[in-house]
Amino acid sequence: MKIGVIGAGYVGTTTSIVFAKYGYQVTLMDTNLEKIKTLYQSKLPFYEEGLKELLHDYIVEQRLSFTNSMEEIMKECNILFITVGTPSLENGKADLSFVEEVVTQMAKYMDDYKVIVIKSTVPVGTGDKLNDILKNELKIRNKAPTFDLVSNPEFLREGKALFDALYPDRVIVGCESTKAREIMKELYKDVDTSILFTTIKEAEMIKYASNAFLATKISFINELARLCDGKGVNINQVALGMGMDKRIGPDFLQAGIGYGGSCFPKDIKALLALAFDMDTPMPILQAVKDINETQSQWFMKKVKQELGNLEEKRIAILGLTFKPKTDDIREAPALKVIDYLLKNKASVTAYDPQGSEHVKKIYPTVTYTPTPLQALEDADAVLLLTEWQEILDIDWECAKSIISNPLLFDGRNALSPSNMMKLGYRYFGVGNTNF
């Protein structure tokens, strides 16, 4: 079995490396030549720990190769994973143009049996649509359909991509042919986890349902945090107590400034758009989205209450990426915060271990510092927005002498309020203040 992966993003690159690790011969294809060149040089086109070393080894061992040619990958491989992006359109629906373009191109070079595996997150019914495109294109070429379509959604998290891909909680395979099912079983034989076989549509829905449920947990705890704030209740303790119930579980109950990233915001919008099309409102999911969209405003209201007029105030931001251990700033709450601060004429200084270069392209007037302590110099307030370990490890006692006003807003509830208060900071978190 030779595996082809189409789309050298987070998912495609991680998938390629993981299958190479299982001993398969993998070719990774992308239309972006710059990305292919970068990969050839054993470099990753994004920041993610643990992948680079394996990438290098598998290139040297000739288990992993790269191309920008669809013709080449179709000739060489019999299992093809589609991992291209499905970003949001203006109306919230998933933009399927990249996926559709891929299958249209595939049909041009399809001469023998292929298993086409959709790993990109796509709405229910996309499998049928792609099936039709492939059949039509093959008909134009007077070729009989010789493929099976499979939906195999990806559940990895950025920052933990390799671990999640190597040790998944489950593998979902939406598949309606016995031949493809046996091939998928063989492909995942070394992965120590359960495989759930479903229909293609069920697999498509499982992916959206999982992301929607995780986002619901976050918005639920954030809504509760607003209630706890100032009421003598620490939301972290509430989450701990709730999470001890096995039916609830401790994960995804960390209150904060809201979820960001390339997945939750777009997938929730896409599910809501599907519900709208089907005239089946989803009020819970709508509330999840609304709470998340107002969480940074709620947080900034506290900043404004403490600082008053923000004009000329010097604000230090610690953390820009949507979560630690990634350089991804897509839908990062820090972007909304910077926007608000600049509109209110504050002077903003920011530090992030990986995200500064990307944010600089959007907000060039912010001062980006090479160290966290430099960002804190003469600050009137500090806003912790991403819980990078390096930021949590700051010598906060020493930092206090650099900051003009030891006023700390912890948007991730990542520091201990009592420790910070002992050090002389005025500490404001999310649902853990004034208890």
Ligand SMILES: NC(=O)c1ccc[n+]([C@@H]2O[C@H](COP(=O)([O-])OP(=O)(O)OC[C@H]3O[C@@H](n4cnc5c(N)ncnc54)[C@H](O)[C@@H]3O)[C@@H](O)[C@H]2O)c1
């Ligand atoms: N990022 C994640 O953590 C994650 C996790 C699970 C699922 N997903 C889903 O997986 C999909 C991919 O996400 P990502 O973050 O890896 O995307 P990405 O934006 O990082 O990468 C997509 C890649 O596809 C390439 N591409 C676009 N059109 C192409 C074409 N016609 N032929 C070949 N390559 C093409 C782009 O150049 C780009 O390199 C999305 O549907 C996403 O929702 C992402």
Ligand SMILES: O=c1ccn([C@@H]2O[C@H](COP(=O)(O)OP(=O)(O)O[C@H]3O[C@H](CO)[C@@H](O)[C@H](O)[C@H]3O)[C@@H](O)[C@H]2O)c(=O)[nH]1
């Ligand atoms: O208790 C929590 C957990 C997460 N977050 C935030 O939620 C966002 C998303 O975090 P996470 O889920 O860890 O990262 P992603 O890489 O976006 O991964 C999600 O989206 C991927 C793409 O679909 C899925 O594959 C993963 O299973 C799913 O967790 C980040 O802004 C986090 O800061 C919280 O605010 N509180």
